[in-house]
Amino acid sequence: MSYIFYTLKTCPVPEQGIADITEEKIRCRIRLHGIAIFPDGVLAMAAHNNPDSLSDALCMKHYFSATAPQASTMPVKSPYPPGLRQLEAESIHIMREALAESENPVMLYSIGKDSSVMLHLARKAFHPAGIPFPLLHVDTRWKFREMYLFRDTISGTDGIDLLVHINPEAVEKDINPFDHGSAMHTAITKTEALKQALDHYRFDVVFGGARRDEEKSRAKERIFSFRTSTHRWDPKNQRPELTTGSGCFPVKRRSRKPYGSAHSVAIP
Amino acid sequence: MHHGNTGHGKPKPRTFRSFLEEHCQQDLLRFITCGSVDDGKSTLIGRMLWESKMLFDDQAEQLELESGRYGTQGGNLDFALLVDGLSAKREPGITIDVAYRFFATAKRRFIVVDTPGHEQYTRNMATEASTADAAILLVDARKGSLLQTRRHACIVSIMGIRHIVLAINKMDLAGFREKIFTDIRASFLPFAKRLGINSLSAIPISALSGENVTKSSDCMPWYSGPTLMAWLESLEIKHSASGKPVFPVQWVNHPDAQFRGYSGTVAEGIVSKGNLIRVTASGQTAEIRDIITMEGSREHASAGDAVTLLLDREIDISRGDVLTLAREPVTMSDQFEAVLVWMHDDPGLAGRTYELKLATQWVPASITAIKYRIGIDTLSHESCRQIGLNDISVCNIATGKPLAITSYSERKVLGSFILVDRYTNATVAAGMIRHSLRRAANIHQQPLSVGRADREKLNHHKGRVIWLTGLSGSGKSTLANALDIELHRTGMRTYILDGDNIRQGLNRDLGFSEADRVENIRRVAEVARLMMDAGLIVITAFISPFIKDRQMARELVGERDFLEVYVSAPLDVCEERDPKGLYQKARRGEIPLMTGIGSPYEPPVQPDFIADTGNVPLNSIVEALMAVLTRRSEDDQEIRKTATLS
Known part of the structure; x- marks a missing residue:
């Protein structure tokens, strides 16, 4: 047995979406092709609201649209451990320091959980002002559609300025994980694309969020891990940092070069 | 999701909420592990991660896989592999840089900083020690405390860590004998006392087999103290020494x-x-x-x-x-005594200017005196003229403007700073303030009734410093003399400071080492500034080979009054001229630090004037320089006019 996956082009605007995908159309498809439907986005909402009316071919492990108003829930008031509170405060301190000493900072935003934490920390750091730097999404073109919807919703709120960069080479050659393998896809649409964007916009500080235990070399990142102008990192020869609590570490080293090296900031 | 691999531990919380509730009392402790190479730091940290169950299933699986492939423990798990991340470090089997790890117990969250053992990474250890609440000094039971352990203990105490434990590791290889433990502790105690570490804990452990790490050891019934983990959990975290906001x-x-x-x-x-x-x-x-x-x-x-x-x-x-x-102000000071940990290959020199960052304040600063270097193993005071990589020294620092400071022991945030090289932007040193040398509020310039402006008025021209720089034989003295004659002819008051003349008098005590060259230029710049203040046009003729030092002179004199003239002639031309026969001597090896041959010359990047003595006749150069000076004076008048109008 073989499977064919393909995307139903539902419309992001709810009214049109519901009108477009009628029950009858879906039933018809199932009868004709014997397909299973994994509802997503607007279709998921429609299916959830009316579960009995659709075929059992529907796989109901669906989820609400992250951007739909029904899906929004109140933030959980959870106990807040002092250790986490301290880490949050330190992260805010680092972000403010990086902003104050840089000329053209940017925050990487991949829509994932680490990015979400970073985004939230940035909002906290500069409240009530908006986030005073743009976000950069290096787009692999292979995120879930819900994630793109979520990203576009985020970029409209609170004056968030979101830049998107896609490696034009990846578009031209249609680089994808299936034909080219995930390693090549990652190299071209993430690593190469990021370098292109950094070169293009000439950012001098780049915020990025990553877990220390994600990959072993992440444990070696400093708060400010300096990269060369060709984006290389020399973990054996890093600049010392003195972080006495909320103390002293250099962010921008007042580079006199017109275009300093790209720096990245890892939040502990 | 976390694996359960050891017998010890608590039942896992069933829901996310109960997980949060369980963790809401946890505070955060940062500690560093330090020790010599092969004392077993990575193994100890790996063991703590393992036993606190902070590993995910995939990490545990990978550890098993890698233990088989790279492990040094036969078929057993090699915990060091959990910590040793980068392959570059795995190859020689040592930790090359600082690594951060997280784990937690029911009581506390921990951030452990694994610092390199090698002596050349002492600077990394010092920086990491600045963040830590506690330090584990790891000692190999078979070797006892080494020079490196004493060095680490010294750094840890200088950085103000109050909680220090001596973890005597590899007890399994020492037959778990009590005497070995007590001997090592006893031999280390006097050194610790001299560092001011009054209560030193010591725990006998085996990171490899897990004795006294989280569970009390059956192999060492003679030890009744806490396990290492219990010690870490019981420490009192005190973030603030003074309590004053x-x-x-x-x-x-x-x-x-x-x-x-x-x-x-x-x-x-x-x-x-x-x-x-x-x-x-x-x-x-x-x-x-x-x-x-x-x-x-x-x-x-x-x-x-x-x-x-x-x-x-x-x-x-x-x-x-x-x-x-308002009722608890801090003092402002522009001179203080500090302990410096030097972190760069370029030596630290008295007189050279750096950028200093203290809290959020940035100022230019210089080392005014290197008092002594601390001999790490004996804590002796050693005199020195420059500060080398990994040296810990006591220096006087002067800043370009007053800073809000306190001593490091009173408030870490206002008592610690870094020095940054102004050209490479490298962090060259970390500093801890001992005390202020004077309160800036109490020092004022001696007020003088007749000022520079009055003298300039009398002279009908401004005081200036014309700084000639270039290789020996490039024609500095010749140009200085010709320019002097021309200025004098037009009624200006002038004076020449010439390298050879100054070195025969004022700077007779200085040689040609880098430190002495810096001091030579500093003194010349100070004298030139005084003479300029007296209303003179001062022409200096010194090789002054280093950009940094000419920059220091420029800042001392002031941008508007400083005219940097690059007396430019190719080395072979200078060598051919060789008016003092110095190049010949240098080529014979008699002058080892001759600029251009044994020592570099850094040409100015943006000089105010380039005197191309190889191609342009002297009188044309003098004419052009006179024009530059006239233009500068006109600009000054323009600026003054604008200032008066607004």
Whole structure:
């Protein structure tokens, strides 16, 4: 047995979406092709609201649209451990320091959980002002559609300025994980694309969020891990940092070069 | 998701909420592990991660896989592989750089910083020690305390870590014998006392087999103290020594006309709504109207909280300002004594200018005196003329403008700083302030009734410094002389400071080492400035090969009054001229540090004037330089006029 996956082009605007995908159309498809439907986005909402009316071919492990108003829930008031509170405060301190000493900072935003934490920390750091730097999404073109919807919703709120960069080479050659393998896809649409964007916009500080235990070399990142102008990192020869609590570490080293090296900031 | 691999431990919380509740009492302790190569640091950290069950299933699986492939423990798990991340470090089997790990027990969350054991990474250890609440000094039971252990103990105590434990590791290889443990402890105790470590804990462990790490060892019934983990869990974390609030302003949050807040982290103590605060530099005071966070406004903010303060009135505050309670001000000083940990290959020299960052303040600063270097193994005071990589020394520092400071022991945040090289932007040193040498508030320039402007008026021209730089034989003295004649002819008061003449008198005590060359230039610049203040046009003719030192002279004299002239001639031309026969001597090896041959010359990047003595006749150069000087004077008049008009 073989499977064919393909995307139903539902419309992001709810009214049109519901009108477009009628029950009858879906039933018809199932009868004709014997397909299973994994509802997503607007279709998921429609299916959830009316579960009995659709075929059992529907796989109901669906989820609400992250951007739909029904899906929004109140933030959980959870106990807040002092250790986490301290880490949050330190992260805010680092972000403010990086902003104050840089000329053209940017925050990487991949829509994932680490990015979400970073985004939230940035909002906290500069409240009530908006986030005073743009976000950069290096787009692999292979995120879930819900994630793109979520990203576009985020970029409209609170004056968030979101830049998107896609490696034009990846578009031209249609680089994808299936034909080219995930390693090549990652190299071209993430690593190469990021370098292109950094070169293009000439950012001098780049915020990025990553877990220390994600990959072993992440444990070696400093708060400010300096990269060369060709984006290389020399973990054996890093600049010392003195972080006495909320103390002293250099962010921008007042580079006199017109275009300093790209720096990245890892939040502990 | 976490694996359960050891017998010890608590039942896992069933829900996310109960997980959170269980963790809501946890505080955070940062500690560092230090020791010599092969003392077993990575194994110890790996063991702690393993036993605290902070590994995910995939990490545990990978560990098993890698233990088989790279492990050094036969078929057993090699915990060091959990910690040793980069392949470069795995190859020689040593930790090359600092690594951070997280784990938690029911009581506490931990951040462990694994610092390199090698001597050349002492600087890394010092920086990491600055963040830590506690330190584990690891000693191999078979070797006892080595020079490196004493070095680490010294750094740890200088960086102000109060909780130190001597973990005597590899007890399994020492037959778990009590005498070995007590001997090592006894031999280390006197050294610890001299460092001011009064209560030194010592724990016999085996990281490899897990004895006394989290569970008490059956192999060492003679030891009745806490396990290492119990020791870490029981420490009292005290973030603030003085308890007096300090708030270095990081950023002015000013999105619109309605809101103007001051963002920063409370470094010590507690600030509350209604507190009267003082801006240290200006002395202005205001009341805290509100304390803002995204979660809402707060009554108080305490040490470590990142907040935004709103004040009840508009006063001038910007990044770098330090706020304190009005009744507990801190002092401003521009000269202090400090301990420096040198972190760069370029040596530290008295007289050279660096950028200094203290809290959020940046200022130019220089080392005015290197008092002594601390001999790490004996704690002796050794005299030295320059500071080398990994040296710990006591120096006097002078800053370009007064800073809000305290001693490091009183407040870490206002007592620690870094020195940054102005050209490479490298961090060259970390410093801990011991005490202020004077209060800037008490020193004033001796007020003089007749000022520079009065003298210049009498002379009908401005005082200046014309700084000639170039290789030996490039024609500096010749040009200086010709220019002097021309200036004198037009009625200007002039003086030449020439390298050879100065070295025969004022700088007779100086040689040609890098440190001495810096001092040579510093003195010349100071003398030139005094003469300029006396109203003279001073022409200096020194090789002055280093950009940094000419920059120091420029700053001392002042941008507007300083004219850097690059006397440029190719080395072979200079060598051919060789008016003093120096190149010949240098080629014969008799002058080892001859500029251009044994020592580099750094040509100016943007000189005010280039005198191409190889191609342009002397009188044309003098003519062109006179024109530059005239233009500079006209510019000055223009500036003065504009200033008067506005």
